[in-house]
Amino acid sequence: EAGVAQSPRYKIIEKRQSVAFWCNPISGHATLYWYQQILGQGPKLLIQFQNNGVVDDSQLPKDRFSAERLKGVDSTLKIQPAKLEDSAVYLCASSLGLARGVDTQYFGPGTRLTVL
């Protein structure tokens, strides 16, 4: 079974530039998550989708971050414009979505973003 795929693996940009990350979840997984993991900290949930609907985006900085999951499969996370403090690893995860609150999440390898 293929795992969660993410691209790119690394990205370096200047502040005020835009960047987009892509995630392909495990086939058949209804729930998709985007996390931000700053160095030395635990992952912070940015947004959670159930199929193509948003379940929770309370910690997404909506003035600069956006995410979509068209057709309930792949997802993209965009930052526009980027700030220095956005330097982090962006993790995508997916789960079956059958049991609320108890699903096992499967994580991708992450995208390491450096903002200069």
Next chain:
Amino acid sequence: AQSVTQLDSHVSVSEGTPVLLRCNYSSSYSPSLFWYVQHPNKGLQLLLKYTSAATLVKGINGFEAEFKKSETSFHLTKPSAHMSDAAEYFCVLNRDDKIIFGKGTRLHILP
């Protein structure tokens, strides 16, 4: 408000000795609790989870954790550490899809 506290940012044990990684939680209702492991340059992987069934939960690689409601704890243990256990460990709370990760505990294994 819900929260997760991992009491130690770093833990060092000798190979073959027991491992204890501590996690305390705060939640108005019984949450689901998870332990995930992150090896260097690898993705996060589930070790075990508590979902209101048995309070003693067994996971992969010989790890287990006990849910103690009276102490609001979910500590992770292993009887005998192996070099391959060196990694970062995260305690995670999930209540009604509110997902909160602890700050992580880095486990060092001494030869």
